[in-house]
Amino acid sequence: MKALSIQGLEKTYGNGFQAVKDVNLDVEEGDFFALLGPNGAGKSTTIGIICSLIKKTRGTVSVFGHDLEREQEAVKSSIGLVPQEFNFSLFEPPIEILINQAGYYGIPRPEARRRAEIYLKKMELWEHRNNQSRSLSGGMKRRLMIARALVHEPRLLFLDEPTAGVDIEIRRSMWAFVQEINKELGTTIILTTHYLEEAESLCRNVAIINEGVVIQQGSVSHLLSESHTQTYVLDIAQTMNTAPDLEGFSVYLSGNQQLEVEVTKEHHLNKLFAVLSSKKIDVTSMRTKTNRLEEFFMRLVKKG
Amino acid sequence: MNIHRNLVAFKTILTREILRFMRIWIQTVMPPAINALLYLVVFGTLIGSQVREVDGYRYMDYIVPGIIMLSVIMNSYSNVVSSFYAAKFQHFVEEMLISPVHNVVILAGFVAGGVARGLVVGAAVTAIALLFTDLQVVNVWITLSVVLLTAILFSIGGFINAIYANSFDDISIVPNFILMPLIYLGGIFYSIQLLPPVWQLVSKINPILYMVNGFRYGILGVSDISIAYAFGIILAFIFALGGFALYLLNRGVGLKQ
Numbered sequence: 248m249k250a251l252s253i254q255g256l257e258k259t260y261g262n263g264f265q266a267v268k269d270v271n272l273d274v275e276e277g278d279f280f281a282l283l284g285p286n287g288a289g290k291s292t293t294i295g296i297i298c299s300l301i302k303k304t305r306g307t308v309s310v311f312g313h314d315l316e317r318e319q320e321a322v323k324s325s326i327g328l329v330p331q332e333f334n335f336s337l338f339e340p341p342i343e344i345l346i347n348q349a350g351y352y353g354i355p356r357p358e359a360r361r362r363a364e365i366y367l368k369k370m371e372l373w374e375h376r377n378n379q380s381r382s383l384s385g386g387m388k389r390r391l392m393i394a395r396a397l398v399h400e401p402r403l404l405f406l407d408e409p410t411a412g413v414d415i416e417i418r419r420s421m422w423a424f425v426q427e428i429n430k431e432l433g434t435t436i437i438l439t440t441h442y443l444e445e446a447e448s449l450c451r452n453v454a455i456i457n458e459g460v461v462i463q464q465g466s467v468s469h470l471l472s473e474s475h476t477q478t479y480v481l482d483i484a485q486t487m488n489t490a491p492d493l494e495g496f497s498v499y500l501s502g503n504q505q506l507e508v509e510v511t512k513e514h515h516l517n518k519l520f521a522v523l524s525s526k527k528i529d530v531t532s533m534r535t536k537t538n539r540l541e542e543f544f545m546r547l548v549k550k551g
Numbered sequence: 552m553n554i555h556r557n558l559v560a561f562k563t564i565l566t567r568e569i570l571r572f573m574r575i576w577i578q579t580v581m582p583p584a585i586n587a588l589l590y591l592v593v594f595g596t597l598i599g600s601q602v603r604e605v606d607g608y609r610y611m612d613y614i615v616p617g618i619i620m621l622s623v624i625m626n627s628y629s630n631v632v633s634s635f636y637a638a639k640f641q642h643f644v645e646e647m648l649i650s651p652v653h654n655v656v657i658l659a660g661f662v663a664g665g666v667a668r669g670l671v672v673g674a675a676v677t678a679i680a681l682l683f684t685d686l687q688v689v690n691v692w693i694t695l696s697v698v699l700l701t702a703i704l705f706s707i708g709g710f711i712n713a714i715y716a717n718s719f720d721d722i723s724i725v726p727n728f729i730l731m732p733l734i735y736l737g738g739i740f741y742s743i744q745l746l747p748p749v750w751q752l753v754s755k756i757n758p759i760l761y762m763v764n765g766f767r768y769g770i771l772g773v774s775d776i777s778i779a780y781a782f783g784i785i786l787a788f789i790f791a792l793g794g795f796a797l798y799l800l801n802r803g804v805g806l807k808q
Contacts, residue, residue: 260808261808295808298649299648299649299807300645300648300649300807300808301807301808302803302807302808319651320552320553320651320653321651323649323650323651324651326649328649330645332642333642334641334642334643334645334646335641335643335646336637336638336641336643337641343567343570346563347563347567347646348646348650350559350560350562350563350564350566351560351563351646351647351650351651351652352556352560352650352651353553353555353556353557353559353560353651354559355559356562356563356566395646399650
C-alpha cells in the first residue's frame, strides 16, 4: 500500500511565487524515504500541504489511500510532523505539551500521560518534563518535537530537518530511535535533511526536488549506481608544486602534499594505484571528498 | 466527525486554557479584581455617597452589576485574544491545525476558556462587591444566562481579533479603543434615563447597553431596556460572530498560507 501519493501538486503563493510546480511522488508503506533538495526547492511547502498547514493550488494528495480534501480527518489522524522551526509553547512544560498533543488526537489524559512518559524517556527528556520548554537547549527542543510527533503513534512521520543544530552524539541516538520505530512499528518515515550522509545511511528510497519539481526518484542504491564519478582526497609523502599527470584521471593539487583525484565508474582504484606507483607517488592516506549521494545530488541540482 | 475524539480534544483545549490563565493568575485574575475594588471605593463609596438613588437603589448597589459585567467582558475577550494570538505567534496553533480536531471544536475550546476566565474574574469581583453591598439576586437564571452568553459573545470577539492580528499592538487596539468606550457608555455607572432623548437613542445602538442592563435586571430587577431585547441582541451577535469566526477558521485566514 502507498503511504503517500502525490499527483501534479502545485503551490503558488499570494505574491505570485510558485514554490511547487509539479510534484509527483509515491512512497510505499514502511519506507524510510528521503526528500532532498536545496533551500527553497519546495520540500517544506510540499510537507506543509500534506500536513494541512498550507493550501495547495492544484493537484491531489492521498495518505494511505485517503484523499486529503475529502477525508481530511483520516489523513490527519495518520500523520505526525517534526517541523523545521520550533513550534511549541515556550511557557508550557514538555509533559503538558505531549499530553495536549495526544488530546487533540482523542487520546484521553491517563493514556496520554502514559505515552508522554514513554516518549519523553526515549528522548531523554523525562528529567526536564516539568521545566518550562523555553529553558531547554536547542537539541532538547528538537527531541521534544520528535516526542510530540510520536505521542499519537502516527503511521506516517515527517521529519523536516530534525537534526539541524543537534550535536553528533544526540543526532546518532535520535537516528537509532527513529530507525527502531521504522523497523519495529512499521512507521513510514519521510525525511528532509541537508546532511546527505544521513539520508544515504538511513533511507531506502529518495526523491530529489529542485525548483518545485521532482527531478530524480528511486532507491538510494539505484541512484548511487548511476553516480559516475567519485572524488578521492589523497595525502602523499612527496611535496609537489604542480599536479602530476595521471593518465586517465583528472587530478588537482589541493595542497603541497595533497591531491584530489576524480575516479569514474569505468576505472578501478587498482588502476589509479598502478598509475600512482608508476609515477613513484606514495599515498599515506586516502578518503572520499564527499559522500556519493552528495556528489550525485550536487551534479543533479547544478544541472537543473 | 468522530464525536469521542473531538470531545477529548475539546476538554484538552479547555483544560489547557484554564491551566494557562490560572498559572499566571497574578496577571489574569488579580488586576481586574483590584480594578473593581478601586471602582467600588472611588465611585461607589466616595462619590456614590454624594449621589441620590437611581431607580430606587443606592448608587453603590446600582453600579455593582455593571462593574461585574465590565470584568466579565474584558476578561473573556482578552483571554481568547491573547491566548490564540500567542498560539499563532509561537506557531503552536499548528499542533491543532495538523491534528484531526474539527474547527468547531477549536473555536469552542478557546471560547470556553475565555468564558471560564470571565466567570472566574466575575466571581472574584462579586466576592469583593459583597464587602460593599448586600447583593440580592432577583432572578438567578436571567443573571446567569446573561453573564454566560455575554462571556461567550466576547470570547468569540477575542478569537476574531486574534485571527486578524499580526502584532501585539493589534490585540490591544480593539479592547482599548473600541470595547472600553462602549462599556463605559453602556450604562455601567448611570441609567440612560438621565440622558437627553437624543443620547438615549444613540446609547441604544451600543450592544453592551443591553448586556449590562440584562445583567442588572437579573440582579436588581430594574433595566433601561426590555429583557427580551437584551437576550435577542446577545444571541443574534453570538450567531453572527460565531459563524464568521468559523468561516475564518475554515478558510485558514491568518493561519494558513
